[in-house]
Amino acid sequence: MDKGDVFSILAALIIVSVLALAFRPPVADAGPEIPKNPAPTLPVTVPPTETPAASIELARLSYATRFWEYPCCHLPGNLTLYGGSDPPWKGNQRIIPFAYIEEGRGGITEAFHVPYAVWRLNCSVSSTIRPEAAHFRMALVELESGTIVEGADLHYPGSIVKNVERGGKDFYLIVSVDEVDSYRITLETLPEYFVTPLG
Secondary structure: OOHHHHHHHHHHHHHHHHHHHHOOOOOOOOOOOOOOOOOOOOOOOOOOOOOOOOOOOOEEOOEOOOHHHOOOOOOOOOHHHHOOOOOOOOOOOOOEEEEEEEEOOOEEEOOEEEOOOOEEEEEEEEOOOOHHHOEEEEEEEEOOOOOEEEEEEEEOOEEEEEEEOOOOEEEEEEEEEEOOOEEEEEEEEOHHHHOOOOO
16 A cells, blocks of 8 residues: 555545534533433322221210100010011121110110111120020110010020111110120111211
């Protein structure tokens, strides 16, 4: 290769470099630096928060002192006509208690109002001294008519549930106990009836 060829190659390289510098595209402004290996960001999912249920204050039922003014003051002779415990409510629905009575003796309660179309009486009886002789009898009476709406007759300690499909009325309970340490009757309803009371 002679010197003329070397000069021709060098001249060609210089010309190409000058042309490249003259016609090169403008350089973009430098933006924020991108990390080489950015950590993957996972979407943050916030679990739905349950609205706290309004705190329900249970009304405590107590025995009346002027029960002789009620239309019905005596338990019928045969409460077994009202059957045993009713079947439990289906599903995993939350049961809402709204009133209760807890006593160790029998009596007649003061009148109480139930504004729910469907509700139940959840009765539990405790007897430790003479459980074989324990006897619990209860009648739910509609105040206006004196009609017995529901009844329960339970021998021995245990529990019984009575479903009631009558609401928007005033009621009272007649309770009789023998050899019972204590009993509790809880009045309960379901959320769909609780949020739409009858009045």
